[in-house]
Amino acid sequence: MVAAARLRRRRERDATGRFLAEGPQAVREALSSGAAREVFATAEVGRRHPELLTLAGQQQVPVSAVTDDAVAALAETVAPQGVVALCRRVDWRLAELVAAPLRLVAVLAEIRDPGNAGTVLRTADAAGADAVVFAGAAVDPYNGKCVRASAGSLFHLPVARADSAAAVAGLRAAGLRILAATGGGEADLDELLDAGGLTTPTAWLFGSEAHGLPADLLDTADARVRVPIHGRAESLNLGAAAAVCLYASARALRQREQLG
Numbered sequence: 097m098v099a100a101a102r103l104r105r106r107r108e109r110d111a112t113g114r115f116l117a118e119g120p121q122a123v124r125e126a127l128s129s130g131a132a133r134e135v136f137a138t139a140e141v142g143r144r145h146p147e148l149l150t151l152a153g154q155q156q157v158p159v160s161a162v163t164d165d166a167v168a169a170l171a172e173t174v175a176p177q178g179v180v181a182l183c184r185r186v187d188w189r190l191a192e193l194v195a196a197p198l199r200l201v202a203v204l205a206e207i208r209d210p211g212n213a214g215t216v217l218r219t220a221d222a223a224g225a226d227a228v229v230f231a232g233a234a235v236d237p238y239n240g241k242c243v244r245a246s247a248g249s250l251f252h253l254p255v256a257r258a259d260s261a262a263a264v265a266g267l268r269a270a271g272l273r274i275l276a277a278t279g280g281g282e283a284d285l286d287e288l289l290d291a292g293g294l295t296t297p298t299a300w301l302f303g304s305e306a307h308g309l310p311a312d313l314l315d316t317a318d319a320r321v322r323v324p325i326h327g328r329a330e331s332l333n334l335g336a337a338a339a340v341c342l343y344a345s346a347r348a349l350r351q352r353e354q355l356g
Contacts, residue, residue: 230258274319
């Protein structure tokens with residue numbers, strides 16, 4: 097328990113290759129993916145979510161019965177849900193990622209906020225993206241808040257960490273078009289979609305809400321794309337903008353495939 101609690105610090109996660117997943121949904125996905133190595137659960141969780149204990153048994157993952165106070169020592173939320181999984185990290189190397197066929201990739205460039213990063217990861221999963229890259233000085237994908245915000249999607253698709261320039265170069269070499277999502281983009285997303293500009297394999301670059309994409313990374317993009325604002329709102333937040341862009345690409349790619 098003491099060693100597991102230390103995984104709330106990034107230094108310990110990096111040193112051990114382990115991290116914590118909190119809550120029934122995250123633990124279920126961790127078990128299903130084979131990433132879970134141990135589960136800590138209260139008696140109440142055993143009564144409310146017996147399927148988790150069954151799944152742990154099927155995966156031969158040990159379950160340790162713990163008190164509410166013990167779970168609170170592991171959890172980072174104000175109201176812990178009574179179950180935490182100790183997991184192995186599920187990192188992919190960039191070289192491994194680009195060696196596989198890719199249609200749609202989200203690149204989280206310099207995004208420091210773990211909630212935003214986890215939300216984009218979840219959105220990419222929902223849109224059917226093939227992978228997510230945490231680029232440059234982006235937040236640790238195994239940060240507790242990021243894991244929670246991903247709602248289990250961290251365990252669903254390949255996640256790589258890489259230098260920003262290397263990520264762009266690798267994805268371009270793999271045949272993907274690089275599009276930068278930015279409020280000041282010259283290309284309008286709707287017009288790009290209507291013109292058939294999203295029918296090729298694409299990597300979307302997303303920057304932080306506060307600072308956007310770094311200038312040097314913007315310069316590497318094949319196009320800078322803005323989400324049109326039809327009302328009076330000044331802008332969209334990162335999660336909403338990423339959802340609009342990723343779903344537009346996903347729709348265009350599906351239509352192309354349906355047409356053969």
